[in-house]
Every structure is written in structure tokens, then in C-alpha cells.
Amino acid sequence: MKKEILRAYKFRIYPDAEQRDNLARTFGSVRFVYNWALDLKTKSYKEGIKLNAGQLSAAMTTLKKTEEFSWLKEVSSVCLQQSLMNLDVAYKNFFKGQNKHPTFKKRSNTQSARYASSAFTFKDGKLTLAKHKKPLKMKITRELSGDISSITISKTPDGKYYASLLVKEHYKPKSKTAKQLGIDLGIKDFAIFSDGKRVANPKHLLSSMKKLKRLQRHLSRKVKGSKNRDKARIKVARLHSKIANQRADFLHKLSTQIINENQVICVETLSIKEMMKTRHIARLVGSLGLNQFLNMLRYKSEWNEREFIQIDRWFPSSKTCFECGTINLDLTLKDRHWKCACGAVIDRDVNAAKNILKEGLLMLHSNT
Numbered sequence: 001m002k003k004e005i006l007r008a009y010k011f012r013i014y015p016d017a018e019q020r021d022n023l024a025r026t027f028g029s030v031r032f033v034y035n036w037a038l039d040l041k042t043k044s045y046k047e048g049i050k051l052n053a054g055q056l057s058a059a060m061t062t063l064k065k066t067e068e069f070s071w072l073k074e075v076s077s078v079c080l081q082q083s084l085m086n087l088d089v090a091y092k093n094f095f096k097g098q099n100k101h102p103t104f105k106k107r108s109n110t111q112s113a114r115y116a117s118s119a120f121t122f123k124d125g126k127l128t129l130a131k132h133k134k135p136l137k138m139k140i141t142r143e144l145s146g147d148i149s150s151i152t153i154s155k156t157p158d159g160k161y162y163a164s165l166l167v168k169e170h171y172k173p174k175s176k177t178a179k180q181l182g183i184d185l186g187i188k189d190f191a192i193f194s195d196g197k198r199v200a201n202p203k204h205l206l207s208s209m210k211k212l213k214r215l216q217r218h219l220s221r222k223v224k225g226s227k228n229r230d231k232a233r234i235k236v237a238r239l240h241s242k243i244a245n246q247r248a249d250f251l252h253k254l255s256t257q258i259i260n261e262n263q264v265i266c267v268e269t270l271s272i273k274e275m276m277k278t279r280h281i282a283r284l285v286g287s288l289g290l291n292q293f294l295n296m297l298r299y300k301s302e303w304n305e306r307e308f309i310q311i312d313r314w315f316p317s318s319k320t321c322f323e324c325g326t327i328n329l330d331l332t333l334k335d336r337h338w339k340c341a342c343g344a345v346i347d348r349d350v351n352a353a354k355n356i357l358k359e360g361l362l363m364l365h366s367n368t
Contacts (some may be wrong), residue, residue: 002170005303009144013153013161014137021151022132023161026075027111029085031110033060033072034102037087053088057081070318076130078119086114112154122148126161129153138163145169157237173304180264182357184317184349185290194351194357199254201288206247209287214240247289256295259304265297265354266360269313309360317352317359 015023030115035054044051051059060080072080090102119130126135129151146169154162168238184195191199224267258265270290294310301308311317319331324342331338336348 002166002172003303005171006148006149007171008169008171009142009167011141011163011164011165013163014139014141015161016137018133019134019136020161023155026079026113026131026153026168028107029072029075029113029157030079030113031082031105031107034083036063038102038104041087041091047353053084055354056084056087060084067331072130076113076115076119077111078130078198082114082116090096094328101321108157110154110156112152114150116150117148120148120151122165124152127151136163141344155317158234158241158242160241171245171303175258175343176305177261177263179262180357180361181258182265182353182355182360183258183268184353184356185268185293186349187288189349190288192353195198196350198247202250205250205287208239208243208246208277212236212243215239218315243287247287247292251289251293251296255293255300258297259300259306262306263308264309264357264361264364265301266309266311266357267294268315268317269310270294271313300366307364309363311356311359311363315355315359317355318348320351320353320355322354322358 011352022359038061039054040059041051060072063069085311087102090099093099094101115129121128125138125140126139128135144165146165146167148165148167150166152164152166154164156162160164180194184192186192188201189198191202193199215232219229219232222232300306316327319328319343320326321328321340321344323344326340326342328338328340337346338348339345
């Protein structure tokens with residue numbers, strides 16, 4: 001039986017000079033409104049006043065009526081409202097402990113604007129945005145089947161434009177399987193499975209990350225404001241984009257394979273913030289996309305009616321002997337193998353994956 005899901009499709013777009021100018025005004029206005037609302041919300045909070053999304057929206061409407069900020073009327077009001085909604089979501093995630101406190105948006109980062117269904121038309125493969133006179137040239141590489149609920153237009157630091165379409169479509173879940181899997185996520189190996197299989201970090205991704213480090217050093221030596229610095233900045237931005245694409249491709253393929261082959265997927269709950277505090281692995285941790293991978297497993301499990309279980313982050317999966325349950329309190333990070341008092345010779349990572357599966361199944365059965 002098919003179910004309704006939301007799936008994102010990302011396509012390259014090629015705006016002409018007039019459209020680029022229009023998008024630049026939209027990006028700037030969206031960024032301004034987000035930063036203005038963040039500043040207003042922060043100052044009000046310090047004064048003991050909590051502003052909600054509705055109050056910020058009313059304040060923005062008043063702001064647009066002033067002569068000083070009347071230029072905000074030149075862009076779609078839908079995009080400005082979406083910017084306020086994005087800030088509201090950012091605050092909710094912050095209070096849930098999922099993200100850091102919202103920060104001001106910078107012009108040098110990826111610029112984006114979100115258009116709700118009322119602010120665009122998409123007909124016969126042609127996309128026309130509100131305040132635009134003609135359709136955007138877009139390279140559609142996949143067939144779309146369903147209604148588009150929203151579109152996000154973005155410009156990356158290397159000057160490329162993209163359209164991300166969020167589509168409501170009917171999806172048939174994968175057939176059920178009897179297999180179950182525990183996953184221990186790592187640094188040396190990206191993932192270790194409870195069946196003993198190891199998934200190495202992709203070599204091309206590691207190679208690109210080494211190259212990025214070298215390009216960033218070159219960039220730091222260039223004189224600020226010079227043409228050479230701008231050229232070096234674009235090279236860094238292009239490589240950042242390449243790394244993001246390589247990482248996403250690797251994570252999508254691996255997560256899809258896991259979902260296709262297993263009915264129950266058990267993983268640990270990671271604290272990326274704590275992992276980033278370890279200096280010698282911080283850069284690698286930030287580049288691997290561990291949270292991105294967990295999010296993929298989560299929503300793909302939901303799509304395909306799989307059981308996705310995250311165990312408590314404090315569960316001693318590595319220190320607990322899978323065979324007898326004894327906890328080795330003396331185990332250190334350097335100990336990759338150890339021998340338990342029961343006689344079992346233990347591979348630290350595979351042992352952890354087995355324990356994660358065992359604990360996950362206990363959690364699953366206790367909830368049924």
C-alpha cells in the first residue's frame with residue numbers, strides 16, 4: 001500500500017542577468033529580515049519580553065510601511081514570511097538541544113530564499129517565481145510525480161544557483177525482511193555492523209578534505225580585498241561544494257542499502273558537540289556527516305516502515321562483553337581488542353555494534 005511522503009529534488013538553474021538581479025534583492029531582503037528579527041528577538045528577551053512568530057510578522061509588516069525600509073516591498077512577501085518561520089524553527093531546535101543558538105546570516109555564505117506554493121508556478125517543466133517576468137532555465141534530471149509544496153532557491157559561494165523542490169508523492173514501502181542490524185559509528189571506519197562488516201570512509205572524500213586543508217592555507221596567505229584572494233576563495237568554495245556532494249552521495253547509497261536489507265536498525269545516540277571538543281578528530285568528525293547519516297536512516301525507515309532505534313548515549317556498548325555482560329571499566333580508547341574474564345577475545349567495535357543491536361531490541365520489545 002502506498003503512502004504519502006515529502007521528497008526533495010535539487011536541480012541546477014541558470015538565471016539570466018535580470019533574474020540574477022531579482023534573486024540578489026530577494027536573498028538580501030530575506031537575510032536582512034532574518035537578522036533583523038533575530039536582533040529584535042534577542043533584545044526583547046533581555047528585557048523580559050518573549051516575541052512569537054505572529055508578533056514578529058506584525059512587526060515586519062509595520063517595518064515595510066516605513067519609508068526607510070519600503071524596499072522590502074520589492075520582493076515576494078512570502079519569502080520574507082518564510083524567513084521568519086525559519087528563525088522560529090531555529091529557536092525551537094535550539095531549545096530542544098538539537099542546535100546552537102541562531103546566529104546572524106552572512107552574505108559570504110550560501111544565500112537562499114524559500115517560496116511557498118502561492119509564490120511560484122510550475123507548468124510543463126517551467127518554473128516561474130513571484131516577481132519574475134519569465135521562467136527560470138532549469139536542468140531537470142529526474143521525473144517528478146506529485147504536487148510541489150515549496151521551492152527553495154539558493155546560490156552557493158562559488159556562484160552556482162539551485163532549485164530544491166519539496167514534492168508530495170505517493171511511495172510504496174520496501175518489502176519487509178527478517179534481518180536486524182546494530183551499527184557502531186566511528187572515525188577510522190565510518191561504520192561497523194553487528195555482523196562484523198566494516199564500512200571504510202570513502203577515499204575520494206578523504207582526498208578532497210586533504211586538498212581543502214591545503215587550499216585554505218593558500219587562501220589565508222592572500223591579501224584581503226585582492227583579486228588573488230577572491231580567486232582562492234572561489235576555489236575553496238568549489239571544493240566545499242564538491243565535498244558536500246561526495247558526502248551526500250556516499251551517505252545516501254549506504255543508508256539506502258541498510259534500509260533495503262534490514263527491518264530493524266539500531267544505532268547509538270551521538271553527541272557531535274562533545275566529539276568536536278577532541279581537537280585531533282574535530283575536523284574529520286565535522287566532515288563525515290554523522291548526524292546527516294542518522295537523519296537519512298530515520299526518514300528512510302519511516303518511509304519504508306522499518307524500526308529505527310537509537311539507544312542511550314551513555315550505554316557502555318564498547319566496555320560491555322557481549323558474551324557474558326561483564327563491564328570492563330579499565331578499557332581505554334587505545335584498546336581496540338581486549339580479553340574478557342569469561343575467555344572471549346573481543347574486537348571493540350564489532351562488540352559495540354552487537355551490544356547496540358541487543359539493547360535496541362530490548363527497547364523495541366519493551367515498547368510493544
